[in-house]
Amino acid sequence: MSASLDQARFSRRAILKGGALTVGFALTVTPGTALAQSVAGVARRTDNTQVDAYLTVNADGTVTVYCGKVDLGQGLRIAIPQIAAEELGIGVDRIKYFEGDTALTPNQGRTAGSTGIQRGGMQIRQAAATARKGLVDLAAQRLNLKPDELTAADGEVRPKAGGAGIAFAALLEGRKFDLKLDPNAPLKDPRSYTIVGKPLPRPDVAAKCLGTATYIHDLTLPDMLHARVIRPPAIGATLVSVDEDSIKDLAGVKVVRIKDFLAVVADDEWTSVRAARSLRAQWSEASNLPDQSRLTQSLREASGAAAETLVAKGAPPSPAPQDAKALTASYFWPMQSHASLGPSCAVADVSADQATIWTASQGMHDNRVTYARFLGLPLEKVRLIYLEGSGCYGMNGHEDAAADAAILSRAVGRPVRVQWSRADELGWDPKGPPQLLDLAGSVDAEGKILDWRTEMWIPQTTKGLLNIPLLGPQAAGLDNIVGLNTGLISQNGDPPYEAAHMQVVVHWLKETPLRPAPLRSPGKPANCFAVESFMDELAAAARLDPVAFRLRGLKNTRGIELVKRVAAMMKWEPRPSPGPNVGAATALGRGISYIHYKHSETLVAMGMEVAVEQASGRIKVERVSCAHDCGQIINPDGVRSQVEGSILQTISRVLMEEVKFDRARVTSVDWAGYPILRFSDVPKIEIELVDRPSEPPLGAGEAACAAVGAALANAVFDATGLRLRTVPFTPERVKAAQSGKA
Amino acid sequence: MPRYRLRVNEGVLSVEADADKPLLYVLRGLGLTATKFGCGLGQCGACTIVVDGTAVQSCQMTVADVQDKAVTTLEGLGTAAKPHPLQAAFIAHQVPQCGYCTSGMIMSAAALLEKNGKPSEGEIRSALELNLCRCGSHTRVVSAVMAASGQRG
Incomplete structure (x- = not known):
């Protein structure tokens, strides 16, 4: 293909020619490509205990921040510069920002667990505070003043009493800081903040709206080839033979076979797609997956599961009061895909x-x-260099695609781009694991929880596992990690309410049907779904109002405020569930849930109002009310965006999503088989953010996810009297519940 | 390979391509990478472009289908200096998270606004029903389209 007059391409090149994309305002974010070219061969100190790993003062008066955590669209590219600029004493428009490059940025751990700000950001805050102290000390010597007579602002250190200051660059005179991160370096008083707490725009947004953002999918290198990897038709199948003649009419295609790893490589992407579709290969038969229709039984019966008691507190009253209501219930959360909109690349x-x-x-x-x-x-x-892809929510196929590309580049001796297909992504991305929970408990007539027992069946993360086993190396017989990685999925199995007796036992499974990986808010959406649904079941048994019942057992004052706020947002009328709508053709109901994430982080209360169409079984979420406390807010619009996303993505997971498989393979491999939320399903969302400037900042990307399932299930119960305990809440499940089969 | 005359973003180009090559790959091969591959099945809307005023999924068309028609991609809609009202509104409302769906969303909305200058919220949702977003930016998308059409979003 050639273009004789290629205006479109030229105009795009002109935009990219400058290397760094300058967007929104002067804060510059340099994408991986330009970065690799501009600083190739430059050795940087990346020891994460050193200030120099995070901050460089440039001669032009700017400061470069190096962040090991990456921005997937959650807003670190503005929040981290806000933190650094504030603490250092310089305008955010004079911050340059590099992220995620093993040659340039310090190791701050995975961007996972909603820790970008609360850990990554706080390291950078401490680095900036240490740097400011160092700069003030230098200025004190030069100006013959005491450090406490000086202040850092606008990129210089100046006397508080007035008079000329000295710019940061002039103080350092080209030297490095050469300082270790000082945990005792004084932090600025949040009351003096002028940058942190402001809803500054995210610097990547404009380029994404103008079409000038460079995603990993858009990266091209000189001499780069395009590849498609051909996965087996059955999980665990081995490659018997390949018929290269089957693609002989496609010019310039190279077949790469390394043991059971099979790929086609071509100059042109479309040719590689055609070759992957046409190449005939024979694979062995394999049927390694369990019967999906018996999945919950097989989890419960799994052999070799080790039981561990995670929580054991108090004792149930003996004998139990006569008016006590005792209940048991089982809840199930299925395997789900990250379902990234763009396949991994x-x-x-x-x-x-x-x-x-x-x-x-x-x-x-x-x-x-x-x-x-x-x-x-x-x-x-x-060297690994981050370049943004289609949104990831834990660990989708990005790791695998990168391994595929590395194996193939080595095999063909040229740069290789690997792009997965839609079926690859939904079929082969590592999945959020299944979670089965049994709840048992009792409550007295006043709403005191006498007894609470949670028992969960979940796969156990292999100790010390840095990563997950990767498909490419496994198929190619290369050195590969063995084990399971699910994230911390046993947290929040106990309710955040007082109970006379509380016990949480986990049965650690050694296997799970499909390769697992952490999926946004790992485990907590299921655990909170079970715990907060069961709270409602207890409330209903005791004929208590669900809000009042929660407030009775809730002692965390920040949590109490959130529950009350959501009740106010919803104009909640105290009464037990189910409500007066049961039996209506379209039944309306409301539900609430609450979580203190990991019992130590962000707090969220969530209310949902739903309409259940009895004839079809269809659930429509009409309105979501959320009160959210993540401590000190760095960027309120960033938090809001994350909370909106958490709510909508999890409504999708709760209403629609379940990976389907037969005995050989995942069968839900397109958007018809694995549907996600559409515009017609989107409710009104109202969010109240509680800012606590004097508290540590906490994550905002996960906690709200956890509260969605129970709020929704409780609203459905309030509307219809039907208790849904298995996700997703498809119309078929609602119909089954109506006929008493759920 | 046959040669086709294309009108893309007000430029005229001549491209050689196999007759069955999806337009999406042709556009991306020209460096117009704002248009994204999502599924190749016409199910997600990530590759939406506007052809003669209608939003279409470029993975489902070939270069032959658009010969001599006016093709607009996100790059052709506006620039940093002169953004399309939708681009300006998407930026003002800070719509994208990962942004992989954004190009398709804006193009679907652009075709809608061409035909209906003041769409209702319901009409906006209907027009975008085939565009998937995984990050959950939907409510901001609707607000931004309302704002771009001079309505309170």
């Missing part, structure tokens, strides 16, 4: 002695260890 340039891998993965430094291992290269010869 990566580019790698690997030679015999070094590797550069561009990836949208949330883990840079730990993936580097994994990739160095299967490539057989020393760690320092492997």
Whole structure:
């Protein structure tokens, strides 16, 4: 293909020519491509205990911030500069920002668990505070004043009493800070903040709306080839034979086969797609998956599951009061896909002695260890560079695609771009694992919880596992990690309310049907769904109002405020559930839930109002009310955006999503088989953010997800008297519940 | 390979391509990478462009289908200096998270506003029903389209 007059391309190149994208305002974010070219070969100190790893003062009066956590659209690219600029004493428009490059940025751990701000951001705040103290000390010597007579502002240190200051760059005179992060470096008083707490725009947004953003999918390198990996038709099948003649009419296609790893590589992407579709290969038969219709039984009966008591507090009253109501219930959350809108993609340039891998993965430094291992290269010869991809919510196929690209680049001796298909992404991305929970408890007539027992059946994360087993290395017989990684999925199995006796037992499963990985708010959507649904079941049994029942057992004052706020937002009328609508053709109901994330982080109360169409079984969420307390808010619009996303994505998971499989393979491999939320399903959302400037900032990307399932289930119960305990709440499930089969 | 004359973003180009090559790959091959591959099945809307005023999914068309028709991609809608009202509104409302669906959303909305200058919220949702978003930016999308059409969003 050639273009004789290629205006469109030229105009795009002109936009990209400058390298760094300057968007929104002067804060610049440099995407991985330009970065690799502009600083290739520049050695940087990336020791994460050193200020220099995070901050560089430039001669032009700007400061560069290096962040090991990456921005997937959640807003770190503005929130981290806000934190750094505020603490250092410089305008945010004079911050330059680099993210996620193992050669340039410090190892701050995976961008996971909603820790970007609360851990990553706080390291950078401490680095900036240490740097400011160092700069003030330098200025004190130069100006012959005491440090406490000086202040850092607008990129200089100046006397508080007035008079000329000295710019940061002039104080350092080209030297590095050479300071260790000082945990005692004084932090600014939040009451003096002028940058933190402001809803500054995210710097990547404009480019995303103008079409000038460079995603991993858009990266091209000189001499780059396009590849498609062909996965087996059955999980665990081995490659018997390949008929290369089947694609002989496609010019320039190379077939790469390494043991059971099969791929086609071509100059042109479409040719690689055609080749992947046409290539005939024979695979062995395999049927390694369990019967999905018996999944909950097989989890419960799994052999070799070790039981562990996570919580054991108090004792149930003996004998139990006569008016006590005792209940048991089982809840199930299915396997779900990250269902990223764009299939995973990566580019790698690997030679015999070094590797550069561009990836949208949330883990840079730990993936580097994994990739160095299967490539057989020393760690320092492997460089990972982050480039944003289609949104990821834990660990989708990005890691695998990058491994595919690395294997293929090494095999063909040229840079290779691997793009997965839609079926690859929904079929082969690592899945959120299944979770089965049994609840038992009792409550007295006043609403005192006498007894609470949670028993869960969930796969156990293998100790010390940095990553997940990767498809490419596994198929190619390369050194690969073995084990399961699910994230911390046993948290929040106990209610955040007082109970005379509380016990949480987990049965740790050694296997799970499909390769698991952490999926947004790992485990907590299921656990909170069970715990907060069961709270409502107890309230209903005792004929108590669900809000009043929660407030009776809730002692956390921040939590109490949130529950009360949501009740006010919903104009909640105290009464037991179900409500007066039961039996209506379209039954309306309301429900509430609450979580204190991991019992130590963000607090969320959520209310839902639903309409249940009895004839069809269809649930429509009409309105969501959310009160959210993540401590000190760095950027309120960023938090709001994350909370909106958490709510909508989890409504989708609760109403629609379940990975389907037969004995050989995942069968829900397109958007018809794995539907997600559409515009017609989107409710009105009202969010109240509680800002607590004097408290530590906490994550905002996960906690709200956890509260969705129970609020929705409780609203359905309030509307219809039907208790849904199995996700997703499809119309078929509602109909089954109507006929007493759920 | 046959040669086709294309009108893309007000430029005229001549491209050689196999007759069955999806337009999406042709556009991306020209460097117009704002248009995204999502599924290749016409199910997600990530590759939506506007052809003669109608929003279409470019993965479901070939280059032959658009010969001599006016093709607009996100790059052709506006620029940083002169953004389309939808682009300005999407920026003002800080709509995208990952942004992978944004191009398709804006193009679907652009076709809607061409035909209906003041769509209701329901009409906006209907027009965008085929556009999927995984990050959950939907409410901001609707607000931004309302704002771009001079309505309170």
